[in-house]
Amino acid sequence: xxxxxxxxxxxxxxxxxxxxxxxxxxxxxxxxxxxxxxxxxxxxxxxxxxxxxxxxxxxxxxxxxxxxxxxxxxxxxxxxxxxxxxxxxxxxxxxxxxxxxxxxxxxxxxxxxxxxxxxxxxxxxxxxxxxxxxxxxxxxxxxxxxxxxxxxxxxxxxxxxxxxxxxxxxxxxxxxxxxxxxxxxxxxxxxxxxxxxxxxxxxxxxxxxxxxxxxxxxxxxxxxxxxxxxxxxxxxxxxxxxxxxxxxxxxxxxxxxxxxxxxxxxxxxxxxxxxxxxxxxxxxxxxxxxxxxxxxxxxxxxxxxxxxxxxxxxxxxxxxxxxxxxxxxxxxxxxxxxxxxxxx
Amino acid sequence: xxxxxxxxxxxxxxxxxxxxxxxxxxxxxxxxxxxxxxxxxxxxxxxxxxxxxxxxxxxxxxxxxxxxxxxxxxxxxxxxxxxxxxxxxxxxxxxxxxxxxxxxxxxxxxxxxxxxxxxxxxxxxxxxxxxxxxxxxxxxxxxxxxxxxxxxxxxxxxxxxxxxxxxxxxxxxxxxxxxxxxxxxxx
Numbered sequence: 001x002x003x004x005x006x007x008x009x010x011x012x013x014x015x016x017x018x019x020x021x022x023x024x025x026x027x028x029x030x031x032x033x034x035x036x037x038x039x040x041x042x043x044x045x046x047x048x049x050x051x052x053x054x055x056x057x058x059x060x061x062x063x064x065x066x067x068x069x070x071x072x073x074x075x076x077x078x079x080x081x082x083x084x085x086x087x088x089x090x091x092x093x094x095x096x097x098x099x100x101x102x103x104x105x106x107x108x109x110x111x112x113x114x115x116x117x118x119x120x121x122x123x124x125x126x127x128x129x130x131x132x133x134x135x136x137x138x139x140x141x142x143x144x145x146x147x148x149x150x151x152x153x154x155x156x157x158x159x160x161x162x163x164x165x166x167x168x169x170x171x172x173x174x175x176x177x178x179x180x181x182x183x184x185x186x187x188x189x190x191x192x193x194x195x196x197x198x199x200x201x202x203x204x205x206x207x208x209x210x211x212x213x214x215x216x217x218x219x220x221x222x223x224x225x226x227x228x229x230x231x232x233x234x235x236x237x238x239x240x241x242x243x244x245x246x247x248x249x250x251x252x253x254x255x256x257x258x259x260x261x262x263x264x265x266x267x268x269x270x271x272x273x274x275x276x277x278x279x280x281x282x283x284x285x286x287x288x289x290x291x292x293x294x295x296x297x298x299x300x301x302x303x304x305x306x307x308x309x310x311x312x313x314x315x316x317x318x319x320x321x322x323x324x325x326x327x328x329x330x331x332x333x334x335x336x337x338x339x340x341x342x343x344x
Numbered sequence: 345x346x347x348x349x350x351x352x353x354x355x356x357x358x359x360x361x362x363x364x365x366x367x368x369x370x371x372x373x374x375x376x377x378x379x380x381x382x383x384x385x386x387x388x389x390x391x392x393x394x395x396x397x398x399x400x401x402x403x404x405x406x407x408x409x410x411x412x413x414x415x416x417x418x419x420x421x422x423x424x425x426x427x428x429x430x431x432x433x434x435x436x437x438x439x440x441x442x443x444x445x446x447x448x449x450x451x452x453x454x455x456x457x458x459x460x461x462x463x464x465x466x467x468x469x470x471x472x473x474x475x476x477x478x479x480x481x482x483x484x485x486x487x488x489x490x491x492x493x494x495x496x497x498x499x500x501x502x503x504x505x506x507x508x509x510x511x512x513x514x515x516x517x518x519x520x521x522x523x524x525x526x527x528x529x530x531x
Contacts, residue, residue, distance in 0.1 A: 048384025
């Protein structure tokens with residue numbers, strides 16, 4: 001194995017501290033060794049491709065401005081020819097492989113394919129589904145505009161259902177030019193850490209979770225014909241130019257033992273222990289406090305699901321985020337519904 | 345960034361004649377190749393997306409300077425290179441060591457990066473997606489997580505291994521992906 005190539009990748013991606021002398025040595029070799037240069041270029045080119053196919057594209061608001069279109073037109077403007085072809089060809093190759101299709105996935109099908117694969121491969125047993133339009137009744141499992149109810153806990157991942165918990169947050173009214181999406185209150189995410197969190201320094205993702213017991217609705221999805229849909233509004237104050245914040249959401253389905261044995265404290269293990277998962281984002285937050293940006297994602301519930309964990313987060317770009325505090329980032333109108341939608 | 349040149353030529357003609365909203369089709373067709381090209385030089389997703397948007401806006405405004413019959417993808421990459429240069433210059437004073445390194449690499453390996461992008465036939469991204477799904481589970485997990493500056497440590501912790509091992513595994517995954525994409529190209 002080419003040791004210099006590995007060191008080069010480590011240095012280029014910024015994952016390892018490398019001395020200035022070592023950087024200069026690598027650059028000198030890059031300049032003088034054509035084979036090494038070609039290898040490095042191939043490697044970072046592939047890293048770039050992998051990154052591009054695994055992250056959803058931006059909302060292209062600047063292009064909308066240039067073309068004189070509004071964002072809705074951009075979002076509803078159809079699908080990529082290439083993306084459609086990719087989806088179709090992959091289905092033809094693997095008829096048993098189906099794709100989770102969240103809202104952003106529905107208009108970003110290629111990214112959806114990537115995300116579908118990703119979520120699919122990291123769950124122990126994943127149910128992929130091409131979700132058909134709702135055919136029957138819709139049950140509301142959660143509809144929270146933070147107008148009432150107990151304040152969210154600030155103790156990290158919840159171990160009990162029915163209450164928000166996560167990083168430091170508070171329920172607030174209108175502030176910093178941000179009005180609640182509906183009603184008079186909304187949730188403000190204050191920090192990227194929670195009470196008692198180990199290694200909190202430098203945490204740059206504000207997280208909030210809620211565990212929901214879906215066992216009372218078992219008869220609705222026991223035949224695998226139901227889909228839960230998570231939807232939430234995100235907003236931010238007019239943060240400084242150059243700072244970057246995004247929003248993301250995931251839904252994970254768990255059996256009762258996994259959900260209650262304390263293992264969910266280790267979020268990084270969820271993808272291994274869940275029954276199914278879906279996610280959406282990152283969606284870049286704009287700097288306009290007047291606009292709420294909404295994410296939506298769907299998950300077909302496996303028949304043996306007992307609990308659903310919803311996870312909403314606002315990551316700050318690490319380079320621009322220099323403190324634990326978030327200046328003014330908000331969530332409102334979180335809805336989780338369950339509807340019948342037989343697999344095709 | 346290859347596409348059927350006749351399709352693109354027709355599309356661009358209609359945009360030039362005033363059907364500006366058709367430019368969305370151009371964005372859809374070229375966004376992934378462009379973003380992957382930029383991500384192979386910058387890697388920070390936010391910066392990649394901002395620059396990709398600037399490239400498309402510039403392309404739209406300068407469409408009259410595109411000569412029919414030329415490779416539109418290569419033309420977009422030309423705009424992208426110019427934008428990258430401006431970006432690196434504007435960021436230079438407050439850039440991190442990693443960003444300065446990326447800037448130098450982009451300068452030194454410009455020809456190789458361009459040649460690599462030029463080899464991207466239409467099906468390469470499809471093959472990449474398909475090949476990711478064929479990787480062994482541990483390698484898929486690493487490829488999915490990516491190599492952003494904050495992730496290797498967490499990933500190493502999660503997979504109970506070391507940070508250097510994560511990079512070696514990712515390198516191995518990249519080798520397998522390339523082999524798989526080459527094989528699939530000949531199917």
